[in-house]
Amino acid sequence: MQLGMIGLGRMGANMVRRLLQGGHECVVFDMFPQAVEALVAEKAVGSSSLAEFVKKLAKPRAIWLMVPAGVVDKSIADLLPLLEAGDVLIDGGNSYYVDDLRRAEALAQKKIDYVDVGTSGGVWGLERGYCMMIGGPDAAVQRLDPIFKTLAPGSADTPPTPGRSVSGSTAEAGYLHCGPSGAGHFVKMVHNGIEYGLMAAYAEGLSVLKSANIGHREQATDAETTPLRNPEHYRYDFNLRDITEVWRRGSVISSWLLDLTAAALVKDPTLAQFSGQVSDSGEGRWTLQAAIDEAVPMPVLTAALNQRFASRGEADFQNKLLSALRFQFGGHHEKK
Amino acid sequence: MQLGMIGLGRMGANMVRRLLQGGHECVVFDMFPQAVEALVAEKAVGSSSLAEFVKKLAKPRAIWLMVPAGVVDKSIADLLPLLEAGDVLIDGGNSYYVDDLRRAEALAQKKIDYVDVGTSGGVWGLERGYCMMIGGPDAAVQRLDPIFKTLAPGSADTPPTPGRSVSGSTAEAGYLHCGPSGAGHFVKMVHNGIEYGLMAAYAEGLSVLKSANIGHREQATDAETTPLRNPEHYRYDFNLRDITEVWRRGSVISSWLLDLTAAALVKDPTLAQFSGQVSDSGEGRWTLQAAIDEAVPMPVLTAALNQRFASRGEADFQNKLLSALRFQFGGHHEKK
Amino acid sequence: MQLGMIGLGRMGANMVRRLLQGGHECVVFDMFPQAVEALVAEKAVGSSSLAEFVKKLAKPRAIWLMVPAGVVDKSIADLLPLLEAGDVLIDGGNSYYVDDLRRAEALAQKKIDYVDVGTSGGVWGLERGYCMMIGGPDAAVQRLDPIFKTLAPGSADTPPTPGRSVSGSTAEAGYLHCGPSGAGHFVKMVHNGIEYGLMAAYAEGLSVLKSANIGHREQATDAETTPLRNPEHYRYDFNLRDITEVWRRGSVISSWLLDLTAAALVKDPTLAQFSGQVSDSGEGRWTLQAAIDEAVPMPVLTAALNQRFASRGEADFQNKLLSALRFQFGGHHEKK
Amino acid sequence: MQLGMIGLGRMGANMVRRLLQGGHECVVFDMFPQAVEALVAEKAVGSSSLAEFVKKLAKPRAIWLMVPAGVVDKSIADLLPLLEAGDVLIDGGNSYYVDDLRRAEALAQKKIDYVDVGTSGGVWGLERGYCMMIGGPDAAVQRLDPIFKTLAPGSADTPPTPGRSVSGSTAEAGYLHCGPSGAGHFVKMVHNGIEYGLMAAYAEGLSVLKSANIGHREQATDAETTPLRNPEHYRYDFNLRDITEVWRRGSVISSWLLDLTAAALVKDPTLAQFSGQVSDSGEGRWTLQAAIDEAVPMPVLTAALNQRFASRGEADFQNKLLSALRFQFGGHHEKK
Numbered sequence A, B, C, D: 001m002q003l004g005m006i007g008l009g010r011m012g013a014n015m016v017r018r019l020l021q022g023g024h025e026c027v028v029f030d031m032f033p034q035a036v037e038a039l040v041a042e043k044a045v046g047s048s049s050l051a052e053f054v055k056k057l058a059k060p061r062a063i064w065l066m067v068p069a070g071v072v073d074k075s076i077a078d079l080l081p082l083l084e085a086g087d088v089l090i091d092g093g094n095s096y097y098v099d100d101l102r103r104a105e106a107l108a109q110k111k112i113d114y115v116d117v118g119t120s121g122g123v124w125g126l127e128r129g130y131c132m133m134i135g136g137p138d139a140a141v142q143r144l145d146p147i148f149k150t151l152a153p154g155s156a157d158t159p160p161t162p163g164r165s166v167s168g169s170t171a172e173a174g175y176l177h178c179g180p181s182g183a184g185h186f187v188k189m190v191h192n193g194i195e196y197g198l199m200a201a202y203a204e205g206l207s208v209l210k211s212a213n214i215g216h217r218e219q220a221t222d223a224e225t226t227p228l229r230n231p232e233h234y235r236y237d238f239n240l241r242d243i244t245e246v247w248r249r250g251s252v253i254s255s256w257l258l259d260l261t262a263a264a265l266v267k268d269p270t271l272a273q274f275s276g277q278v279s280d281s282g283e284g285r286w287t288l289q290a291a292i293d294e295a296v297p298m299p300v301l302t303a304a305l306n307q308r309f310a311s312r313g314e315a316d317f318q319n320k321l322l323s324a325l326r327f328q329f330g331g332h333h334e335k336k
Helices: A010-021 A033-040 A050-055 A069-082 A097-108 A122-128 A138-143 A145-151 A183-210 A240-247 A256-267 A283-294 A299-311 A316-330 B010-021 B033-040 B050-055 B069-082 B097-108 B122-128 B138-143 B145-151 B183-210 B240-247 B256-267 B283-294 B299-311 B316-330 C010-021 C033-040 C050-055 C069-082 C097-108 C122-128 C138-143 C145-151 C183-210 C240-247 C256-267 C283-294 C299-311 C316-330 D010-021 D033-040 D050-055 D069-082 D097-108 D122-128 D138-143 D145-151 D183-210 D240-247 D256-267 D283-294 D299-311 D316-330
Strands: A002-006 A025-029 A062-065 A088-091 A113-120 A131-135 A175-179 B002-006 B025-029 B062-065 B088-091 B113-120 B131-135 B175-179 C002-006 C025-029 C062-065 C088-091 C113-120 C131-135 C175-179 D002-006 D025-029 D062-065 D088-091 D113-120 D131-135 D175-179
Touching: A002 A010, A002 A050, A010 A025, A010 A033, A010 A122, A010 A145, A025 A033, A025 A050, A050 A069, A062 A069, A069 A088, A069 A097, A088 A097, A097 A113, A097 A183, A113 A138, A113 A183, A122 D316, A131 A145, A131 A183, A131 B240, A138 A145, A145 A175, A175 A183, A175 B240, A183 A240, A183 A256, A183 A283, A183 A299, A183 B183, A183 B283, A183 B299, A183 D316, A240 A256, A240 B131, A240 B175, A256 D316, A283 A299, A283 B183, A283 C283, A299 B183, A299 B299, A299 C299, A299 D299, A299 D316, A316 D122, A316 D183, A316 D256, A316 D299, B002 B010, B002 B050, B010 B025, B010 B033, B010 B122, B010 B145, B025 B033, B025 B050, B050 B069, B062 B069, B069 B088, B069 B097, B088 B097, B097 B113, B097 B183, B113 B138, B113 B183, B122 C316, B131 B145, B131 B183, B138 B145, B145 B175, B175 B183, B183 B240, B183 B256, B183 B283, B183 B299, B183 C316, B240 B256, B256 C316, B283 B299, B283 D283, B299 C299, B299 C316, B299 D299, B316 C122, B316 C183, B316 C256, B316 C299, C002 C010, C002 C050, C010 C025, C010 C033, C010 C122, C010 C145, C025 C033, C025 C050, C050 C069, C062 C069, C069 C088, C069 C097, C088 C097, C097 C113, C097 C183, C113 C138, C113 C183, C131 C145, C131 C183, C131 D240, C138 C145, C145 C175, C175 C183, C175 D240, C183 C240, C183 C256, C183 C283, C183 C299, C183 D183, C183 D283, C183 D299, C240 C256, C240 D131, C240 D175, C283 C299, C283 D183, C299 D183, C299 D299, D002 D010, D002 D050, D010 D025, D010 D033, D010 D122, D010 D145, D025 D033, D025 D050, D050 D069, D062 D069, D069 D088, D069 D097, D088 D097, D097 D113, D097 D183, D113 D138, D113 D183, D131 D145, D131 D183, D138 D145, D145 D175, D175 D183, D183 D240, D183 D256, D183 D283, D183 D299, D240 D256, D283 D299
Parallel strands: A002 A025, A002 A062, A062 A088, A088 A113, A131 A175, B002 B025, B002 B062, B062 B088, B088 B113, B131 B175, C002 C025, C002 C062, C062 C088, C088 C113, C131 C175, D002 D025, D002 D062, D062 D088, D088 D113, D131 D175
Antiparallel strands: A113 A131, B113 B131, C113 C131, D113 D131
């Protein structure tokens, strides 16, 4: 079928490519004309303005927005005067699901359908397919099924879950209509929250392995340093490359993130090119806010988020205060 | 080659089966004669006493212990008078690596090699192969290579890590000599610590999804309940079976533990047969102790361990104290 | 000066008493006539309706609301038609500061001042005085100074902070104009967040002391129980009453909450009357939401909040999932 | 009575002074002759060698060690040949209680009593008195009662706990015989664990207040930054000096640590002289190890300890790994 794509960054461009490969027609637009040209060279239909973009789409139109979360509202505002009843607008980026609720209501008044799609797969999606979590009205989601089917990984590469009967669900194909408006981004939000926890679990464990050689190091013996009671227990020089590699095979903790961890360590086991200031792009925070509202304890995902904040220096003031207090009551001086 | 196996529980028996299928000869012993008989029926060589077991093994002997961690020392003490210089003893269970250091030293004085093997794979290992993390002296580990090769998953099922050159390492085959004595169980210990974190990440995220329908529920309006400000944000009835299924395909958080999560939810999405009292078998605690000694922050894995303790009622006293304090300063009564 | 008080619960009634003792005139109203009568008997001016209440107040009126957070908006809506430009409305309860911003703006349009006051002191405030954190316009706060001065503890009981020069601040007297609208409840919100952390710190530490006798207990020896390696290290039967008492004198951790902990343990060291289901009344959640927005890591206060959620059974589903997963990969059965 | 003191650092010297002021006789020794001389000038009896020190003490001797935990074993080894049956040795430093168990057993074989004393009070103890938690044999502890009574704060400054009957306990005077050997340092260890949690609670809360002005700051709008949805909620410039001061009076969170926090902020509200690398001196780690052995969940105190580790750069590797993973799956570049 025909799909219009706005936003041809890393994600949007590759999704267009996957759709073209799947036999769909794609009309594309981006602020940067070069991004449009690149895809036109690969058989997409280009456009140099929103007006032209909309005009080239057959009615009722299907338009996919793949733009930064902060720009979605403006994109919709720009598009809206050009759209008509029956059109469907898809937000495939990382919007906060609460914004979906607001947008769906506003657009429904103009009889325009709004579909929110959480898309996982990153830079690997072109090849592996995209896992999609979808929210919105049934008819609109149904109409887009050919698009989702092509973008998704399909069921071939992953063995079926034992005991799962033929369900009629599209979940086995890698996309799922999760519920009404916002449901797609809600599930994607939680997906990313889980991702934070998984990543931190590997990172912490590998740090314990990396420091397993402290028994070889000279120990400071001042009053501000806890002596290591059993240095003979910490004399291992572990090869993190080989360890992450072996865990990929048959272990309980094998995963795609472990595959990527192994790949990152192959590139450089010291990770010297990274500073360790870890960004967070919002979903972890929103997951935590949902957990707070629901009174669901979430110690692991919260710890992962807090650690990211601290990695960016956001704990500096509180740490200074701890040092100041230790000096106040005990006369302790900070170690240099 | 020939291997003696002591301990024919879930793990030991299946490992014997995989070895037999791989063309090895296995002499087996267990406290329960029926366990021995079952494997004899599958072509293992049985024995009805430790003495007979040892006698049936060709020198230098290779003996694998697959018994509970708490029984390893006794098993070694029972075996020791029957062994000779050159024999190798393998502890394939979940021993604390500090015990390995002690045992290796004691056995070395009798010129008996001690090899510690952390074995991951659980009840699925017979079919998928076992991921093995190995510690001990080079020659002994080298001699056992045919055994490890057969038990391990091999490299066929897992695609190679991009950029990893042919390394001569056995990691690609699913087993790895990680370092000197204790190294195998150290790496397995951290592996299980990571496992705790991964499991908790999925569990927390799915709980947030499960409670995403609280906006439908009647809200209490007493002074001890925080009002939900936006019930309209929490009106989703998510199907956890389908969501875990869709995440298995193409998403960043796909993993073997996710496969098992999906399978568990297929059996019963309410998990009604479980009480939620989660055991811990030691490795998480030991990982935390290593992290403390190394001064490595481990907030996520610690949170996962603390949550398990709390699941077993171990937080009850401190919670009572919190209620008592709230009553003291604010006259707050506990909600029933 | 004259003050009108609406809401004569534990907090409101005692504040009126403290004001009367300080020589102020109080006009009082409550939904329950008995609450009004009780204070009339102590020389307050009673009223049997909001209209009568407002009428008895001299213009420009000063009205203090001491009602549950969930009722403030309704109370304001009921009062508003009776008020006039120049009146001041004080919300002394535990409102979310974001609501203050909205209310202040709405009331300012009618030239009515809105002052938000976070009040700490609980059931002890009548005797010890109330610590007040105040937000709102300067002139309105200034006009209420005599009220705040009487309600506050004053500077007599607490020694001055070394090095603090005479500041002109009222902080030494126990009340503080913290900033514009919302500032009072913002500071009170964080105050309560800290309170959660302090309470949990004592509760956790005392639990470690309470369980310091596990070396005396029979240890289970099944595969689902981590053996205690050194039972001889845990043979202490500590007297928590005496320990909390001794910490009250000269120790680094002495505090008012410790005083209350000691008092609670004097009543009953087993705390048998409490179930350990710990409520949270919102401020901890809001503090966490502010920390998320600010990207400030808050691991301790978050852990305290998560623990409260879990105390109320909110972790049950995730714990069941952990048990289900352990059964999936390892065949582990839950301990009964 | 007479007491010998070895170790005249900040703590030891002030304890001698307090004892001298209380009418006791003190024989003192330190590696640094100047430290001895300074106290001789204040009427202590000096000694220039351990032999002279021991000789000047009347039998049975009472000797208090106030030396770094790492030096206690060596000090005892040096002293032992000079001691006789009936002497008592007190370790008043921050020893690990497990070492007490070992030492007490070894010394008991020579009929020398060993008493372990956890001492809280820091640089303020000379003036305020020292809170002492004591472990060891009854008779030895009893014999030292005059010393403890003088060192302790006494009951005058702290109001009695309501409902606490005259107990015969010395807890009201600020010292307590907590149990057999190791009990003193066990209780002190947990005391310090609690201290970590309390300190972190204040530090986190004050950080949230300090960052409450982020709504005034320019927001970055790149894809790696979560947009602040409501900057108008974060426009407070709080005065932390005044806020900590006001909390000291009548609030639920008043404490001695809050007094010190206020004092530290008076000195410099920016805390510019501190780098924020927070040491830990062992007790927090040991408390966590005890909690692990006891299976007591301790999320708050653990979070506080983890935060200290991270403040010293110990999370750098794991943070780099998170950045590396984000680059792997999403092509995310770290923000500079």
